[in-house]
Amino acid sequence: MPDIADKYKLHENFYLQDTLTVSAALLGKILVRKTGRHVLSGKIVETEAYLGDSDPACHAYGRVTPRNHTLYMKGGIAYVYFIYGNYYCFNVVTERKGVGAAVLIRAVEPFTGVEQMKLRRPKIRTEHDLTNGPAKLCLSFGIDRKLNEADLQSDEIYISKGNKEKFTIAVSRRIGIEKGAHFPYRFFIKDNPYVTRHKLNKEIISEMKS
DNA sequence: TATTCGATGTGCT
DNA sequence: GCACATCGAATAC
Numbered sequence: 467m468p469d470i471a472d473k474y475k476l477h478e479n480f481y482l483q484d485t486l487t488v489s490a491a492l493l494g495k496i497l498v499r500k501t502g503r504h505v506l507s508g509k510i511v512e513t514e515a516y517l518g519d520s521d522p523a524c525h526a527y528g529r530v531t532p533r534n535h536t537l538y539m540k541g542g543i544a545y546v547y548f549i550y551g552n553y554y555c556f557n558v559v560t561e562r563k564g565v566g567a568a569v570l571i572r573a574v575e576p577f578t579g580v581e582q583m584k585l586r587r588p589k590i591r592t593e594h595d596l597t598n599g600p601a602k603l604c605l606s607f608g609i610d611r612k613l614n615e616a617d618l619q620s621d622e623i624y625i626s627k628g629n630k631e632k633f634t635i636a637v638s639r640r641i642g643i644e645k646g647a648h649f650p651y652r653f654f655i656k657d658n659p660y661v662t663r664h665k666l667n668k669e670i671i672s673e674m675k676s
Numbered sequence: 677t678a679t680t681c682g683a684t685g686t687g688c689t
Numbered sequence: 690g691c692a693c694a695t696c697g698a699a700t701a702c
Binding site: 516549553555572589641 | 693694695696697
Binding site for chain 2: 528531532533534547548549550551552553594665
């Protein structure tokens with residue numbers, strides 16, 4: 467069943483651009499997840515770029531393995547990995563086949579399907595806790611390893627254009643890593659309440675307008 | 677409010 | 690064996 471939002475899906479060429487460009491450009495776009503009759507969606511408010519086999523923080527650093535081979539596929543698919551024995555993180559693969567780069571979606575602002583998200587996360591305290599973190603949003607959106615390598619032109623998960631609002635993009639170091647930690651590869655919408663709460667929010671390296 | 681710490685399973689060395 | 694792109698409960702203040 468076609469959905470009105472389908473015609474606003476980001477074109478596959480969007481994902482073939484430079485990874486830092488994609489990482490910043492994804493802010494304000496809408497992540498859409500369809501499960502059964504439900505449509506869950508949210509505005510992307512925080513991302514991190516992982517630049518491929520030359521970036522020591524990227525899973526593609528080093529050899530090709532069963533886990534990271536997804537990263538080397540053509541941009542425009544999902545890379546979902548399991549972490550810390552409990553959680554999943556959702557990435558968008560970028561650039562040409564063989565580059566090994568991706569953008570981690572770290573936080574979204576819920577748009578539709580909030581009640582369904584709450585059913586999946588009955589213990590949250592505030593609405594922010596639904597999606598202000600990479601593993602939290604995967605829980606709320608029902609994203610797990612079954613979506614690894616999913617085509618972002620598919621209906622089960624995709625990203626569409628947002629509205630034309632203007633906002634300030636802030637840039638900081640990446641969160642939760644040790645190798646390659648000093649690179650300014652984290653992008654977030656300044657002052658958006660759904661951004662991950664972190665001390666790096668006060669250590670903004672640069673800003674730009676969307 | 678800020679910081680610490682345990683849970684947990686998988687992939688790679 | 691150990692590191693790990695996290696979370697949330699417990700603790701300290």
